[in-house]
Amino acid sequence: MTKSALKGRRILVVEDEYMLADELRTQLSDAGAVVLGPVPSVEQAIALIRQLDKIDWAILDINLGGEFAYPVADLLMDRNTPFVFSTGYVDAALPPRFADIPRCEKPINVDAVAQALG
Template sequence: MPAPAPPPNVRRILVVEDEYLIAVEMKRWLQAAGFDVVGPVPSMTQALDLIENHELDAAVLDVNLGNGETAHPVADRLRTLGVPYLFATGDVRATGAAAEQHGPRLEKPFIARDLVQALCKLLP
């Protein structure tokens, strides 16, 4: 069952981040900036489930999600749906994956202002 829609003009942002403290802080920053945060979730599987059950305006994805898992399949699904995303990652090496070629990167560590500005550039 899809989640209820946020109030008008509130942007719904998916956060995929496996580091708990970073995820909580990003959620807090985004909520303070007026976004409705979906998640955060630490895995590709959970992220894909949320994508199918929520209308999203954008997403913030950590590239490496632990145990060899990446957010590339999540980015691919978002791109198919026309949902913009950015990678927020500490991994400065680009893998060459197609998903990384279509989304901007925000390198960790970053501050709230950097995250909000990067998201605002994605949104129409």
């Protein structure tokens, strides 16, 4: 799966580092995706998810300003929304319930996201 698979997809971006979020937004938009967000916090992500009827995929930073994004991941799982965790940590210790969730190392490569979610 390549960037062409992103065309028209509604992708939620949850990332607290402005430069990374902006770069990811630009890359996804250039690939034809509809970018939802980016949002920088657990609270804002949950609020946005609850407002939206449709999210095709999500990219979720594990650590949002020192707060783990697991409540956001749980909500996405409850809604059957595929997502990837993005992280700068090589060996992120995830709770067992997230063992099958794909991880993409930062900086995020849009092709890797498309492949992980495909």
